[in-house]
Amino acid sequence: MKENTENANNGRRKFMVGAGSLAAGLALARFMDMASSAQASETTAKKWPWPYVKLDPATTAELAYKEWYRVFCGAAVINSIFSQLAEKVGEPYKSFPADAFIFLEGGMAGFGTVCGSIAGANVASNLIVGPRIAGTQDGALMGADIFDWYAETAMPVFTPKSPKITTKIVQTTSNSPLCHISVGRWMKAADKPLGSAERKDRCARVAASVAYHLVEKLNLWHEGKFAATGDISCAKEHGITGQRNCTDCHGDNVPTPPRAKK
């Protein structure tokens, strides 16, 4: 940033000598500022943390709920936060192609892997707070905290002001970050099919719940009060990346992965 500003100032000085016109100089200075700030916005997206202002969790959740019916879980969580920051802050939120993350739906392209809402939350936390490669652990830890909280919580937590479905939506605890297990457990408890209006509204409310919780974490971080509660050392502890629900698939016969020779 400093270097860019210095280059711009040098260019401006040179031009003013050449033109010898105060009016032209002033007009040009204005346009140089435009060009300079546009150039700055191009590089802002790769510098962390991204500028952030505190958001209201309930407002964000309402936006996520609404957005689910347009772009589904992952993009809904990202957009609920980025649309507000695009308004309040501007770049790099304005230019970020959040709608592309509609592919997070159905556990990514319909494969039932990671729940799109928590994947979207990880996109947002790592973009705003910053990724590990940028020298901070907080974005990754916040994302991992969201995984833990999601798996342990009876979902959905958030009820929108004007829900599309007014009958009670059953709450279930997934014990897993996977869409297939989270949705499957809910479908079994609610006795509702995947294509039902109730299942859709459940997932819209899950997106809203995740957006609410993420904004609480981001607000804490913004105030310098974020402390990670989770544990991302599953790989270290068990010797393999894992979803913390070993016995769901392995029953009583959890395999022991190869360990380093001591």
Place this chain on the structure above:
Amino acid sequence: MKENTENANNGRRKFMVGAGSLAAGLALARFMDMASSAQASETTAKKWPWPYVKLDPATTAELAYKEWYRVFCGAAVINSIFSQLAEKVGEPYKSFPADAFIFLEGGMAGFGTVCGSIAGANVASNLIVGPRIAGTQDGALMGADIFDWYAETAMPVFTPKSPKITTKIVQTTSNSPLCHISVGRWMKAADKPLGSAERKDRCARVAASVAYHLVEKLNLWHEGKFAATGDISCAKEHGITGQRNCTDCHGDNVPTPPRAKK
């Protein structure tokens, strides 16, 4: 875009009348073009498809292999493609914060969900070709094809020119898009722990293999020859989002999800 250009032209005419100076006018025109193209790049990221030129699959795979050792699987796949397009095309690739996607490592934040390489491939295919919300299915279908191919293929396919590990790397078929299962099956077959240099090189080569395959698909798409081979109707067929490996977790007792009343 047309409207912006017309506005810029109007502004330019007004200024030239006021300044009455050819030199100032010419200099200003140049800076107006700078400002205008910078403004254009801000909006380009939300218009699909993104500009694309054919890439060499092997070159891309070598880049992904190298990048794995810096930003791990997901960001390596994205960067292997975006770094070349940033060079050959420019925006919106130049401004895209691909390094943030380091969080895809270890099946997202270490939770062993979706393999980061195929998640990164889905980020890239949906950003380049475009998401469903932009009126095309090809980006989503290409991402789903990558999932299918990944699960069915003995991995890694690609061997880099100068690998860090020169002994043979065992190939395994994951039958799943999940990091936990893909890495776990490989670890069992190779008898190597998660932290071993061999496991790391295996994953770096998987990222390279996925990048290679994705560029083949993108090149076909660029030539108008992409035809999706996969099937993303798992939800329709089985009534739940799924990973196509039901019996891995459910054994012989695959539950039947609730179905819509006929």
